[in-house]
Amino acid sequence: MQHEAPRLRHLTEDELKMLEDFSRSLGVRLEAVVSRPYAIEVPEGKYFDIFDITGAVEEAATRFSSLYSAGFYIGYIDREGFHPGLPLAQRLASKCFILMDCAVLDEHGAKVFLYDKEVDEDHIVKFREGLSVVLDTLLEPLGWGIGSRIRLKSRSVARVKPVKDLGWYLRRGG
Amino acid sequence: MSLDKHEWEKGDELIFSDRSTPEARRLAERYGYLPYIVERYLELLGGEAEELLEANEEPMPETIRCNDFKISCGELEARLGEAGFEIERVPFLPHGYIITKAPISPGATHEYLKGYYYLQDPGSMLVVYIMRPRPSATILDMAAAPGGKSTQILQLTRDSALLIAVEPKRDRVRALRSNLQRMGFSNYIIIKSDARNLKLNVKVDQVLLDAPSSGEGIIRKDKRRKTKTALSDLKRIHYLQLELLNKALDAVGSGGSVTYAACSTAVEEGEYVVHKVLQSRDYVATERPAGFPLSEAFEEYRGVKFDDRVKGCGRLFPHRQGTEGFFICNMRRLG
Numbered sequence: 001m002q003h004e005a006p007r008l009r010h011l012t013e014d015e016l017k018m019l020e021d022f023s024r025s026l027g028v029r030l031e032a033v034v035s036r037p038y039a040i041e042v043p044e045g046k047y048f049d050i051f052d053i054t055g056a057v058e059e060a061a062t063r064f065s066s067l068y069s070a071g072f073y074i075g076y077i078d079r080e081g082f083h084p085g086l087p088l089a090q091r092l093a094s095k096c097f098i099l100m101d102c103a104v105l106d107e108h109g110a111k112v113f114l115y116d117k118e119v120d121e122d123h124i125v126k127f128r129e130g131l132s133v134v135l136d137t138l139l140e141p142l143g144w145g146i147g148s149r150i151r152l153k154s155r156s157v158a159r160v161k162p163v164k165d166l167g168w169y170l171r172r173g174g
Numbered sequence: 175m176s177l178d179k180h181e182w183e184k185g186d187e188l189i190f191s192d193r194s195t196p197e198a199r200r201l202a203e204r205y206g207y208l209p210y211i212v213e214r215y216l217e218l219l220g221g222e223a224e225e226l227l228e229a230n231e232e233p234m235p236e237t238i239r240c241n242d243f244k245i246s247c248g249e250l251e252a253r254l255g256e257a258g259f260e261i262e263r264v265p266f267l268p269h270g271y272i273i274t275k276a277p278i279s280p281g282a283t284h285e286y287l288k289g290y291y292y293l294q295d296p297g298s299m300l301v302v303y304i305m306r307p308r309p310s311a312t313i314l315d316m317a318a319a320p321g322g323k324s325t326q327i328l329q330l331t332r333d334s335a336l337l338i339a340v341e342p343k344r345d346r347v348r349a350l351r352s353n354l355q356r357m358g359f360s361n362y363i364i365i366k367s368d369a370r371n372l373k374l375n376v377k378v379d380q381v382l383l384d385a386p387s388s389g390e391g392i393i394r395k396d397k398r399r400k401t402k403t404a405l406s407d408l409k410r411i412h413y414l415q416l417e418l419l420n421k422a423l424d425a426v427g428s429g430g431s432v433t434y435a436a437c438s439t440a441v442e443e444g445e446y447v448v449h450k451v452l453q454s455r456d457y458v459a460t461e462r463p464a465g466f467p468l469s470e471a472f473e474e475y476r477g478v479k480f481d482d483r484v485k486g487c488g489r490l491f492p493h494r495q496g497t498e499g500f501f502i503c504n505m506r507r508l509g
Contacts, residue, residue: 056336057363060312063375064338066367069351072360087355114287140288166287169356 005065006042008058011050015039018082019050019074025131026092027100033088034074040067047078084144086164089133093141102126102133103147103160110136113145114167119160127158134160142166182450188476189442190409201227207400211390211440218441218472222493226439229493230393230400236273236280237264238291239299239322243329244358245290253285266467267299269329289356294322297391297437297490297497301384302326304463304488304502305433309334311379314425316369316418319346321353323384328359337362338378340369370417377427384435385415385447391437391499394492408442415447423451423458423507431461432505437498439491441475444501448487449480457509460486467495468502 011019016030019037023030034052038061041048053061053071061070072091075084096102105113109123113134121127125137127147134145143165149156194202194209198216202209205227215223238261240247247269254261258277264270271291273280280286281293299322307313307327318324318339327337339354339362341347347366354362365372369383388403388411389396403411415436422432436443452458460483462468468488473480487503 052360054361057361060336060338061363064363064365064367064373066365067363068347068366069354069362069364071363073351073355085355087358087360090358110284114284136284166284166356169287169352170282172352 006040006045006067007065008038008040008053008061008067008070011037011039015050015077018077022082022084026133028092028095032092032095032099037074038070039077040070047076049076050074050082084131084164086143086166086168089141089143089164092133093135093139096133096135096139100132101128102135103128103145104135104137104139105142105160106137109160110142113142113160113162114165116162116165116167116171118162119145121158124158124160127160131163134162134165143168181453185446185450185478186409188478189446190405190412192405205231205400206397208404210405211400214440218475225493226491229491229496232394232492234295234392234394234498236276237294237296237299238271238273238280239267239294239326239329240269240271240291241289241325241329241357242269243332244288245285250285250290253290254283257283257285264296267296267303270294270296270299287356289358292322292325292353292357294326295392295395295498297495297500298322298384299326300466300490300497301433301435301500301502302330302382304466304468304504305380305382305431307331307335307380307382310336312336312338313380313382314338314340314374314378314422316340316372316381316383316422317386318364319343319350321350321357323382324350324362325353325357325359327382328354328361329357333359333361335361338365339363340365340367340372342366342368370421372421372425374425377430378425379427379430381422381425381430381432382435383418383422383432384437385418385443387411387415387436387438387443388440389437390440390443391490394498408440412442412447415443416450419447419451423455423505426507428507428509430507432507434501434503434505436501438501439489439499441472444489444503445472445480445484445487446475446478448484448503448505449478452481452483457507459483459506459508461504461506462486462488463502463504469494471501471503
């Protein structure tokens, strides 16, 4: 059976809105996240990757079939919505505490986080509720995490759960 | 064309034949090689052959390339030092370090995950310095995974070259993308394809072809390479390399450059490939890179005298440069 090759395309309005909502949830404008968003769509694929692509990369990318990746990787969209990628955490880390809030973990917390494990309150230097860029104490990005509070009997405790951490490069990246 | 074919057949018959002498068989048994490989060493290197066999017994030291696109090399040195690593600069590699002491695997540090360095052998690093990738050029990397040289091209051009990275295998293409992302680059496209089938509508400025090879150059890292490639397999690899190098030279326009490299000490994957390809291309010159510790290429083997331009190519040997074995050749298309 002949498979159709992946192709580069513009985002639909709905997909753009998804990225806008994501940017707003972080507290930044869409332009801080992506300036020229494109999707690489694999026909009948369950998700598609989103890239920020310069004019030169776009021009080169449209010349080839079997395109696998092009430009700056932003994340992917599936049925559940937009999932930010690790390079985007790197891009947005410079905006932490200037344009948006981010979570910060101590040395032990960073180690735990990079093993894709939840970090408890004792190792959270700066907490942010919801999805955010997670930094170490050097303010360098470790990935994306979700900050939440669990209510215990007498108090609530904070935790940061990894969504995508740099350890992925070892576990899955190849 | 028929003359070329006849010449090729004659040359192939001479070069791809097992002529191992009792001395070659004795050394092959002692060091655990296929005899034809040791015979080649003896024919080309004479008394030096045993030095090469001995050097191949020495494990490769772990080397890294500092990614100064993301961090200054001084800062990386300090951070690895604090983590208990001991590292030394490699004199002929501007971003290269040998790790002399590692408290943990260098592939598992936070600095590695942050893309501050790449684990890369010195010969492999040297290929890209010799290539001299130009800022803003369009560069084709024909066998790009897992991305050591691709990331180095973008590092040396400060992510300004437009890189077209090609790789046919699914798992390897994933690793390629992962490494390009980890190291912080974005001015690239990745094509999942066999480079031989690539349809380029325009010419590119530079091509890097680190050709699929027998891997005879990395025996220090992988002892299986001593016996992995039968002569018939080597011939098949040689013809694949020919196809790829012809494709590379067709991909560049006038003035464009092609860097051909093979991680091998075999003439069949080095000089003999370049020799054959240059036979029908009088508009291609080779450029011997100055300032690098390369050994001379061989000028003939078993009575097959190579094209004069092959002299412009170079080699790395474990017993001479202390690296893995490599054949490297910079070519420029003149017309």
